[in-house]
Amino acid sequence: MTSAVITADGLRKSYGRHDAVRGIDLEVRAGEIFAFLGPNGAGKTTTVEILEGYRDPTAGKVEVLGADPARADREWRSRIGVMLQSWQVEPALTVRESLEQFAGYYPRPLPVEEVVQLVGLEEQGRTRAGRLSGGQQRRLDLGIALIGDPELLFLDEPTTGFDPAARRGAWQIIASLREAGKTVLLTTHYLDEAQALADRVAILVDGRIRTEGPPDSLVAGHATRITFTLPHGVELPALPEPAEVSAGRVELRSDEPVPLVHALTAWAVQNELDLTDFEVRRPSLEDVYLELTTGAAQP
Structure with a gap:
């Protein structure tokens, strides 16, 4: 050792x-x-x-x-x-x-x-x-x-x-x-x-x-974040993970993002939709840091 x-x-x-x-x-x-x-x-x-x-x-x-x-x-x-x-x-x-x-x-x-x-x-x-x-x-x-x-x-x-x-x-x-x-x-x-x-x-x-x-190891327990802007007048389909929608901006979190991304992109292609600002963001040390230091003195 x-x-x-x-x-x-x-x-x-x-x-x-x-x-x-x-x-x-x-x-x-x-x-x-x-x-x-x-x-x-x-x-x-x-x-x-x-x-x-x-x-x-x-x-x-x-x-x-x-x-x-x-x-x-x-x-x-x-x-x-x-x-x-x-x-x-x-x-x-x-x-x-x-x-x-x-x-x-x-x-x-x-x-x-x-x-x-x-x-x-x-x-x-x-x-x-x-x-x-x-x-x-x-x-x-x-x-x-x-x-x-x-x-x-x-x-x-x-x-x-x-x-x-x-x-x-x-x-x-x-x-x-x-x-x-x-x-x-x-x-x-x-x-x-x-x-x-x-x-x-x-x-x-x-x-x-x-x-x-x-x-x-510190980021392993944090889910991948998937975000995009929902086209106006369009409703989300049933998805394997719950979604948060605010002012047309959609956010989903998943420990297994591949099936979720596949479901979203297949739905968008099938309905000829453009998912503006589509982003898949892996968890980072920043996520852990912000979770632990929220409310503490910041630099």
Whole structure:
């Protein structure tokens, strides 16, 4: 069985009378990408900061890379990489100079040029950090997290500010970290990002983990949704699943959508009808997330 890199047992954190984290049990295994999801105020940042050693827990036990993060030494810290949601490097330094500076903090850093290429900043290598675009700055942030060749990476909203093409490129970089044997703890508000990258996800609501597991297993209990606009003056036939109709828009849900789609399309062809905006939507992590977080604080 793969060993655990991160474990938390009964983790709690209180600020006065406010309980930010309310008893989290967690295990992140070596070599996996684990995603933390949840609305603002759910406890994600507090939990991650405890795991990084920047905050002390109020109660519970935490172990990261075999040590208590709150009491870990410099050698332990050299084994982790951290990409903060908001980070400001020295604006007068170039990309390469910034990476060289941070490389000096680690005993066995990666070659600067290798990291520059990995994060896709070859053309900006001599550009001062203060002149980078938002997306380029996030690439530099990722490079800084990687420069020490860490075993474990904490990536907080790594693709914020990226355009769609850049996000896909960043996904390839993050996926390659798993292939290199790294362990990644990822926080993100992009649910498609978590579904595409994570081996397992945990959804936090009000300081507690509401559900946890591989994305596919979490969505397995949600039905496929079939929607279309019903032609004016036409009534639906008898169908194997009940339909909801609102302002001419029809929605059906089914765990076995193929027979239902066949019945609908056969009926439409037979009656020479055009089912406008016909869509079959498989369940996604977003469906699970919205079900669990409805009514909670949202980003």
